[in-house]
Amino acid sequence: MGFETKTIRIAMNGITGRMGYRQHLLRSILPIRDAGGFTLEDGTRVQVEPILVGRNEAKIRELAEKHKVSEWTTDLDAVINDPTVDVVFDASMTSLRAATLKKAMLAGKHIFTEKPTAETLEEAIELARIGKEAGVTAGVVHDKLYLPGLVKLRRLVDEGFFGRILSIRGEFGYWVFEGDIQAAQRPSWNYRKEDGGGMTTDMFCHWNYVLEGIIGKVKSVNATTATHIPTRWDEAGKEYKATADDASYGIFELETPGGDDVIGQINSSWAVRVYRDELVEFQVDGTHGSAVAGLNKCVAQQRAHTPKPVWNPDLPVTESFRDQWQEVPANADLDNGFKLQWEEFLRDVVAGREHRFGLLSAARGVQLAELGLRSSEERRTLDIPEITL
Template identity: 70%
Template sequence: MNGVTGRMGYRQHLTRSILQIREQGGVLLPDGTRLGVEPVLVGRNEDRLREIAQRHQLQHWTTDLSAVLDDPSIDVYFDAQVTAQRPAAVKNAIAAGKHVFTEKPTAPTLAEAVELASLAREAGVVAGVVHDKIYLPGLVKLRRLVEEGFFGRALSLRGEFGYWVFEGDVQPAQRPSWNYRAEDGGGITVDMYSHWNYVMENLLGTVRAVTAKAVTHIPVRWDEEGLEYRATADDAAYGIFEIEGGVIAQINSSWAVRVHRDELVEFQLDGTLGSAVAGLRRCVAQQRSQTPRPVWNPDLPATEQFRAQWLEVPDNADLDNGFKVQWEEFLCDVAAGRPHRHDLLSAARGVQLAELALKSSREGRRVEIPEIAL
């Protein structure tokens, strides 16, 4: 596990996924047996690795990635490093015959992301990319409604994501400073469009075209040492996406917005027979037969409580932590020797969407998205 000293790698992947899987006795396989897991922590900060290992009573940690990749007892390589360092490490892991599970974006450029997907396919290893958003309870429920035909013909998807990230002068920023430097691989388009691509694919289908505007609303920020720096990466992106079948999606992503929503991300899917709004955990829906008949009258105050007109979609299942659920699915695929459904090609499509969205923003035009061929 490379990159567990970072917030996401430590919290979601190590403590809330792998250590919990280990504590429950491993991954339950279809034949009733269990696949055990034992993490080996890898990183560049020896002191931080030692501290994490001691805290969780883990025996195996190292700063020598090459030695780990040469170890025949290790089956899976996981990467949660910063994006710029990921391609070389994943490439070496594939060359060493390791199965690969990685955070996204898988690479800074589409060419590098496609190369990784091609190398994994040629090597015959099981390769997967973290698609955590579609494992969230809210989006699991939304997908269930799609599969049940609740929406009829889907018309549009609207997404709102973001929150105010402090500049770092008076209050510390909640995100690392490299996120706001393009030269270090930062930018909300690069970060979030890899998510939005697989969310739209999972709910509705392939994205065929994009029209986007990426902007830097906050031009000056302060880093972890309190030093002022110029933000060279976009901190907000406003996108329109054309999905196969004629569905139009609009997604606003911003680190310079104050939240007036129930959750930090919400998606509203509208169809001819019904609509639903999903967040991280909740999902509410409104059928056509239960849809009120609002009338526009700006001369009178609103008398309808619009939020109260929607019905809660129940869990109807044990919806565990999304990162852990995908880890279990991936490890089952490793045990069975079958491809993971969220492979490195799906990750490459996310990188492609981000690249073409930035191209759309620079050139001020709609950009069609070609199919990627390996």
């Protein structure tokens, strides 16, 4: 007796963009499709059927032909109202996202979306309310919590490795070329505030769920933002003024589930040259041990194995501090983080249940970004109020 196969039709909007194409189509949905789907606990096979959606007909048609996707369209409203479509995914510009998500949920579609979900906290909360009232499964990309390095870091937290956690420090960023001599490796709208760009708007949504997922609730923020590179060149080689921040330096007060206070500090910059092992790294320090995690690797140092450095500026350092840390093993096969969350989300869609990273979590990310920008403008620490629907 064969098991049932359930096909989920997914309208993928904004798929010609960098993240939409590389991570969501190329490394998530197509591998799931090409593997014949995935199997649920009861033996049901879940297959995916992507529908590519975008404003540029030539690009969409080319992608569809290249990856053997039978359906594509430039009519977003039509696909949202298509009764055969189960899920609407959005990876378009931030300024367009809230309207798309609202339409999709009001049409009864499940949604999976990049973040931020909206440009303002008010819009983000409204989306969470609509999702709850519509009874749909809503998922927001929380990709960094699925990265091997952070999976290992979270495991150390769960095992009590750190003792009482004292602090978490993050370093993120790299040099994004201005575009005059070498082409920029990020889209130009990222550096225009009027188009929804900005480091704080982009990355504080990530940092909120990372801090929540590793440590606990974020209680306050004190941020300083900067536009280090005031002039850039767009995709057509045209000079433009950068109106959005390209760096944001944040200090956060956190609270663990056990009630301990923790200090967080994250530097984010598109105007920094990398001198670290990975493009993002987090260090957690505790009374019993410390760990440093990147995208893939995680190293740790226990209290009993901590050396006793002695400050002496008159002599060169003879010990290698990096060699004093031990690598944390994966102890499991860790697939692409985006693909893993897609599969988890689709399991929730089939089961008709909430996804653990939903629109309320996304609203807290938008809230942290708003307060971070306001903190920088007012040059003070701001408390983070509770969001209720």
